[in-house]
Amino acid sequence: MALDTDDEILQDFMVEAEEILDGLNEQLVALESQPQDSDLLNSIFRGFHTIKGGAGFLSLDAMVALCHKGEDVFNLLRQGERRVDADMMDTFLKVLDSLNAMFSELKSGEYPQSADPAIMSQLAGYLEADATPAPAIPEPEPEPEPVQAPPAEANSGGGDDITDDEFEALLDQLHGNAAPGMKNPSPAPEPTAKAAVADDEMTEAEFEALLDELQGKKHDPAPKAAEPVKTESVKAVDSPPPAAEKPADNSKSNTPPAPAKAAPPPAETSVRVDTARLDEIMNMVGELVLVRNRINTLEAAFENEEMAKAVNNLAVVTADLQSAVMKTRMQPIKKVFGRFPRVVRDLARSLKKDINLELRGEETDLDKNLVEALADPLVHLVRNAVDHGVEMPDIRESAGKPRTGNIVLAAAQEGDHILLTIADDGAGMNPEVLRRKAVEKGMMDEEAASRLTESECFALIFAPGFSMKQEISDISGRGVGMDVVKTSISKLNGVIDIQSELGKGTTLSIKVPLTLAIMPTLMVMLGNQIFAFPLVSVNEIFNLDLRKTNTVDGQQTVLVRNKALPLFYLRKWLTNHFDDSAKPATEHVVIVNVGTRKVGFVVDQLIGQEEVVIKPLGALLHGTKGLAGATITGDGRIALILDFPELMTAYAHRSF
Amino acid sequence: MTVKVLIVDDSAFFRRRLTEIINADPRLDVIATAADGQQAVDLVSLHRPDVITMDLEMPVMDGIAAVRQIMRRRPTPVLMLSTWTTEGAKATLDALEAGALDFLPKRFEDLTDDRQKLCERIYCLATNARPHSAPLQSNSLPSRQIKTDTNKTLDLVVIGTSTGGPVALQKVLTQLPATFPYPLILLQHMPATFTPSFAERLNNQCQIRVKQADNNDTLQAGTAYLAPGGNQLLVKGRPGRLYLQIERGNEAETYRPCIDITLSSVSKICPATTLTIILTGMGADGCEGTKKMHALGGAVWAQDQQSSTIYGMPMAVAKAGVVDKILGLSDIGPQLAAL
16 A cells, blocks of 8 residues: 655654654664663664654554564663663664665655564564563553443353352362462562562461561662652642642752743744755745846946945845855755764674774755765765775784774865865875776776876776776775766766875865855856856966967867866857957966866856856757756856866767 | 643654644644653743643653653643553653643544544643642641441452542552551553553552452452453452452443443442442543442442542542542541541
8 A cells, every 4th residue: 555655744754753763873873882871772762762653653563563672672771671782783773774664665655564573573582581571562541531331230241150169169279279360460570579479379477477578668768669759748738739839949859940041942943844845945046146146237337326235235135045045955964974883884894894983074064955965975985985995904003003994074164165075094095006907997008097197096986987996895896886976976066086195095075065056156258158167166267378388199288387287178169150360369268177187278258256046958958968057147148057077078078 | 711732742743743633622722842841841831831741751851850840830730641561651650640640642543533532631631630739748647537437347448540540549558557457449540551560559659468450369458459451350259258350351341440340240249348439530430330339338438529630430429429428538548547
């Protein structure tokens, strides 16, 4: 039977449960290092408990069953009746995986399948080991409504009556031996005097003795359950409720009687908003930005001070609105980072490596879409760092490094973009090996390979089909990962960069814009047409004397601070009437990061920086290579937004 | 005048569901929701709700601690929403002891029944119940010497109760000496998962012995037998040799255990030598049974309105005119002990 995934209740549940699951993931890993942390245990217990509650509401039985067991085990843990061990951790991580799988099923509108019976029986095993009775199934509640009492004889039919003889026989049976069918369902954790009392076989003397014993026990100053009550039971019960505040003050209450806080926290300060609605708002703000740009441009023609003021105001408000709306879409990168402790732990365990993962800047906010889009590439990179980067403990030791490797995953906001870095202190990459590999794979000849700079060598790992690992493990090393990572980062208008030092480690840095909806661009003119360069890729702008270019290997290059960069004439590619004769002496060159390399583009005119909203290309232009989309500029014209990696592939026949 | 409800639950999902369910009842109005016990305590002072629904497991401050604080600062009827497991039972009983008045399962699937029951219970608590700031203060002023009119020796004492009963029973039974000369049968409307914990708790608190009744238990003096939830308890045998029979409750029966059913079985054996006490509770269970007992010469006591959490069941028997004594809760224990 299918579920209605649009159902609001189900949606509600999934949103909350997903948050909890994310949290559980982290908490479980944290638990491994601090197995006694009672806050942590409580919080995990509550996590299972809450999911179970919601799942129960929706009759998702498989989920209820699994969470119920999880909750029970954590209940034992938090009460100190059991200790966490590695075996249990593995089971719980499996439980989590199973829950996650159920969620995927839910999302696709299916009722979740029952959990793997092996997991269930493992969980049950933890419970049984303690001889704690499995909690009974909830019983329906007696009706509260004041209905008429049912006929009293309903249940005492004639069949229940027994004759006196039968009765005597029964009594003999009772006193003679343990009565058949007489069970003791009440769980008696400690078989003390009480449990003995429950036995019907005792003599009266024994009974008296036990009573004495019990009473003696009761004179004990602290009968546990009654304790909190007795400390307060001084005042008369008849005292009206309001007066009760006084005795409370006198009693050793553990909290101040009156809240000193001026304003108690409001009940609910947040509302959940469908992201589709946020997207819509963002879209409209984008439109507003375009209108503002347009008005800005128009205003310049008027020279009216009042008008200028109003336009300035509009600009300020729009900017504020834009950043406010952007903030609503922001999520801490923690959402992605949170899964890494688990990823690293599992991987390191299976590879028998010792790895410590450090997370920095988890609270850095970025656009929700970005957070989601970054998840997969980051997982790939972190796995790579664990698998290829950090060495085996013995090798590390012989290299004079600590046995435990370190991976730092960091996020930070730098102006209008986010910088993510994944740094390991592992073996680093050997450019020579990379060169050799490139030749072996037939990607280039030896001469071309020897000309590659170090960073170009590192960039090779992003090439399709390039794998560093000698043997392919199931973790990484299939050579499909890195080029996919690069493609997905490029799709986010991001750039990726590698730095590596042999023997010291590798650092990968990813730069992505804060948001995908509004893009800061550099507007340039080619002929009479405007093009927008994503600003995140723009490195610097030069006025160059174009006569000072050299042609190397058939490619025009320009020397910038003693580095040769390939130079391309965009107008050759993108405009129809390219006239080579009217070449001015100096031209504007924009240095752009494409993939991990820098490339110079010659443009006719520089217009300036402008924030634009990316609009998809119309049907006619759809799929045109090298164009990311279009936008409307301040003067009302249409500008095409360039996609450099694609552009280079399509026109320069190079892959970056 | 609508009833102002405060919802306390750490799950946003449940806060929303509960709000929907409760607001659907025109008599009820959710005025605020709190995500943990501390928020709840603060919101109670701020909004002065008429009734509170309280979750047990919450971060920052759990439901029991929150109830305790609320009872100290501004006593308000609290309905505990608990999971009906053994663990949930212990925690719920703790919450009742802390001052919560009643409890319901946290499970409102799509059954309109469950939802109606919830709203009904909330409404009833808000309008009828009297929260006690310190519900268990024992008023053991050696009260007026009570002349016992029950001269005949008893075979059995039956106590029936519902909402407010766990605390009331505790209060009555803790005043009985270990040498209490009669067996007691306790009929408390409670789910099956709760009664074992409740019996254990009473046993720890009382001088008399308290156990959950088992099938074929022979009744002994100085022992109270708590009817197991989900079942019906029948008294069998003959005076002096009474024993218990536990029958699996029928789903259709409103109450399991049902006071009327038990009393009906008693009325066939020793009605005249049985004292029946009806304590606080919603509804009218026990009314038919006490009528029968009374007609056959049995003594009947009922809790008074003043001290009843919910004056429903005691009122029903009082109105039926079958009550010999109407007593305040604090008097019942001493009078019983004096028998």
